[in-house]
Amino acid sequence: xxxxxxxxxxxxxxxVEEEGYTSPTEIQLMAIPKVLxxxxxxxxxxxxxxxxxxxxxxxxxxxxxxxxxRARGPRILxxxxxxxxxxxxxxxxxxxxxxxxxxxxxxxYGGAPYPVQNRQLSQPYEILVATPGRLIDHMERGRIDFxxxxxxxxxxxxxxLDMGFxxxxxxxxxxxxxxxxxxxxxxxxKGNVLKLSERLLSDPQEICVHAQRTKHESIDxxxxxxxxxxxxxRLLHHLLREExxxxxxxxxATKRHADELVDILLEEGHHAAALHGDMNQRQRTRTMERMxxxxxxxxxxxxxxxRGLDVHTISHVINFDxxxxxxxxxxxxxxxxxxxxxxxxxxxxxxxDKPLVRDxxxxxxxxxxxxxxxxxEPTHKPRPAAPKQDRxxxxxxxxxxxxxxxxxxxxxxxxxxxxxxxxQKRDGAPKPRRYSHSPKRAAHAPR
Numbered sequence: 153x154x155x156x157x158x159x160x161x162x163x164x165x166x167x168v169e170e171e172g173y174t175s176p177t178e179i180q181l182m183a184i185p186k187v188l189x190x191x192x193x194x195x196x197x198x199x200x201x202x203x204x205x206x207x208x209x210x211x212x213x214x215x216x217x218x219x220x221x222r223a224r225g226p227r228i229l230x231x232x233x234x235x236x237x238x239x240x241x242x243x244x245x246x247x248x249x250x251x252x253x254x255x256x257x258x259x260x261y262g263g264a265p266y267p268v269q270n271r272q273l274s275q276p277y278e279i280l281v282a283t284p285g286r287l288i289d290h291m292e293r294g295r296i297d298f299x300x301x302x303x304x305x306x307x308x309x310x311x312x313l314d315m316g317f318x319x320x321x322x323x324x325x326x327x328x329x330x331x332x333x334x335x336x337x338x339x340x341x342k343g344n345v346l347k348l349s350e351r352l353l354s355d356p357q358e359i360c361v362h363a364q365r366t367k368h369e370s371i372d373x374x375x376x377x378x379x380x381x382x383x384x385x386r387l388l389h390h391l392l393r394e395e396x397x398x399x400x401x402x403x404x405a406t407k408r409h410a411d412e413l414v415d416i417l418l419e420e421g422h423h424a425a426a427l428h429g430d431m432n433q434r435q436r437t438r439t440m441e442r443m444x445x446x447x448x449x450x451x452x453x454x455x456x457x458x459r460g461l462d463v464h465t466i467s468h469v470i471n472f473d474x475x476x477x478x479x480x481x482x483x484x485x486x487x488x489x490x491x492x493x494x495x496x497x498x499x500x501x502x503x504x505d506k507p508l509v510r511d512x513x514x515x516x517x518x519x520x521x522x523x524x525x526x527x528x529e530p531t532h533k534p535r536p537a538a539p540k541q542d543r544x545x546x547x548x549x550x551x552x553x554x555x556x557x558x559x560x561x562x563x564x565x566x567x568x569x570x571x572x573x574x575x576q577k578r579d580g581a582p583k584p585r586r587y588s589h590s591p592k593r594a595a596h597a598p599r
Contacts, residue, residue: 153175153176153181154174154175154176155168155169155173155175155176158176158180158181158184158185158188158209159185159188159213160184160209160210160213161212161213161216161252163251163252164209164212164213164248164249164251164252166251167247167248167249167250167251168205168209168248171247171248173205176202177201177202177205177206178201178361179195179197179201179202179203179206179359179361180202180203180205180206180209182195182359182361183195183203183206183207183210183359184206184209184210186357186359187206187207187210187211187333187335188210188213188214190333191333191355191356191357192333192334192335192353192354192355192356192357193334193335193336193353193356193357193358193359194335194336194337194338194341194349194353194356194357194358194359195335195336195337195338195358195359195360195361196338196339196340196341196359196360196361197337197339197359197360197361198339198361198482198483198486201361203307203337204240204241204244204307205244205248206337207230207305207307207335207337208230208241208244208245208248209248211228211279211303211305212245212248212249212252212255214227214228214302214303215227215228215252215255215278215279216252219300219302221299221300223297223299223300224274224276224297225296225297225298225299225300225301226258226277226278226279226280226296226298226300226301227278227279227300227301227302227303228278228279228280228301228302228303228305229280229282229298229301229303229304229305229324229328230245230279230280230281230282230305230307231282231283231284231287231304231305231306231307231312231321231324232281232282232283232307232308232312233283233284233307233308233311233312233315233317234261234283234311234456235261235262235263235264235283235433235436236436236440236456236461237307237308238259238260238261238281238282238283239259239261239437240461240462241259241281241307242257242259242281245257245279245281249279254276254278255278255279256275256276256277256278256279257277257278257279257280257281258272258273258277258279258280258281259280259281259282260272260273260280260281260282260283260286260287260290261282261283261286261433262283262285262286262433263432263433263434263436264286264433269286269290270295273290273295273296274295280296284312284317284320284321284324285317285320287320287324288320288323288324291324291327298327298328298329299329301328301329301332302332302333303332303333303334303335304325304328304332304333304334304335304352305334305335305336305337306321306334306335306336306337306338306352307337308337308338308339309321309336309337309338309345309348309349310338310339310340310345310479311339313344313345313348318344318348321348322348322351322352325352334352334353334354334356336348336349336352336353336356339479339482339483340479341358341360370489370493370494370495371485371488371489371494371495371496371497372494372495372496372497373485373497373499373518373520374496374497374498374499374520374523375498375499375501375509375520375521375522375523376498376499376500376501376522376523376524376525377501377502377503377522377524377530378500378501378502378530379502379530379531380502383528383530384472384500385413385416386528387500387525387528388402388413388417388470388472389420390525390528391468391470391498392417392422392450395468395496397449397467397468397496398465398466398467399443399446399448399449399450399451399463399465399466399467399468400449400450400451400466400467400468400469400470401450401451401452401453401461401466401468401469401470401484401487401488402450402451402452402453402470402472403453403454403455403469403470403471403472403473403475403484404452404453404454404472404473405454405473405475405476406454406473407428407429407430407454409472409473410426410427410428410452410453410454411426411428413426413452413472414426414452417450417452422449422450423447423448423449423450424448424449424450424451424452425439425442425443425448425450425451425452426439426451426452426453427439427440427451427452427453427454427456428453428454428456429454429456439451440461443463444463446465452472455475455480455483455484461487462490463487464490464493466487466488466490466495467488467493467494467495467496468488468495468496468497468498469484469485469487469488469495469496469497469498470497470498470499470500471484471485471497471498471499471500472500473500474499474500474501474505474508474509474512475508476508478511478512478514478515478516479515481499481512481515481516482515482516484497485497499520501522
């Protein structure tokens with residue numbers, strides 16, 4: 153099916169064609185007709201499946217009809233978890249609406265100057281893309297009017313809840329009109345995400361697109377066993393020198409490790425930079441712009457870059473530290489192998505990371521076979537799995553041969569307590585022989 157068959161406005165189709173889209177993805181094909189029909193929607197789809205266009209295109213189609221309200225406020229509100237994703241969604245909304253008149257998109261997020269955002273919010277606009285924290289700030293200052301809001305979109309709802317935004321999300325939803333259309337997109341639809349959708353959505357349609365295995369087919373996943381931090385650093389230096397990479401993202405578990413690793417890479421002559429939550433918005437925007445311009449070869453980042461970072465020249469992803477959730481692993485490696493390109497994802501795993509590796513293999517449905525680099529092999533060798541034993545079966549006693557008066561006698565060697573006596577021939581008559589460790593007769597026992 154083509155985009156022309158989805159009943160979208162010709163001016164939207166023209167912009168979509170200029171973006172290079174030829175046919176809708178699975179999530180777009182399933183979601184756009186339901187959104188155009190006015191249904192509430194909850195959809196499970198991984199990053200890289202085209203879900204941004206799945207809600208922006210029908211939202212723009214809805215905005216072509218003028219609002220009857222004279223209020224000044226958004227008609228479409230899109231909530232996202234991070235600043236990077238807010239900027240990416242805004243860029244897509246602007247690109248898709250380039251031929252539509254009076255179609256202004258405002259983007260607000262934490263870390264940016266308030267005066268600029270105040271000026272944008274004071275002028276007419278149709279679409280508002282926001283992170284929950286900064287939106288709450290503007291709401292409390294009376295700068296947001298939701299009286300003409302028609303659609304609320306929760307993008308990457310699972311990530312928002314993981315970041316502790318469940319309270320702000322519910323507060324924002326309560327401030328919007330009850331007769332709105334609500335769309336929720338998440339990597340998974342379970343737990344708190346499912347409960348949130350039941351509270352905010354009315355008779356929703358549900359879509360599940362499991363695209364991670366298909367996406368992984370274009371990504372070569374490798375596992376390198378490591379001993380310690382020094383071993384990781386030596387492996388990283390080797391990979392950055394020997395792998396024919398365009399641009400590489402190295403994911404670390406903490407912001408401090410990211411900064412320390414960048415210092416080490418700069419000393420080795422690599423064009424490296426960090427990206428994490430402690431950087432202000434100006435620093436993060438400048439870093440991302442340099443990354444897109446190809447001025448940064450190695451980006452060392454925390455999971456703040458696991459979602460919303462769309463740079464097609466990223467050829468390698470290295471998990472210097474494995475993530476604590478399988479969903480984050482999928483989002484991390486999804487930074488490479490985009491737009492049909494081939495990608496390589498390399499993960500370092502210490503012995504303590506073995507449970508995480510098993511969880512990732514179970515989640516992705518793919519086995520991560522360990523590989524080694526000559527001269528950089530780990531000293532720790534994984535132990536083979538012990539054979540399973542039947543716990544209900546008692547192991548046989550070991551037997552030993554003892555010679556007594558010229559005749560071999562078989563005697564159990566692992567007896568406990570008052571075991572059955574063993575007999576020996578003495579003077580032709582069998583007499584019982586008691587073990588020396590047999591318990592003595594109690595003093596009050598009858599003789």
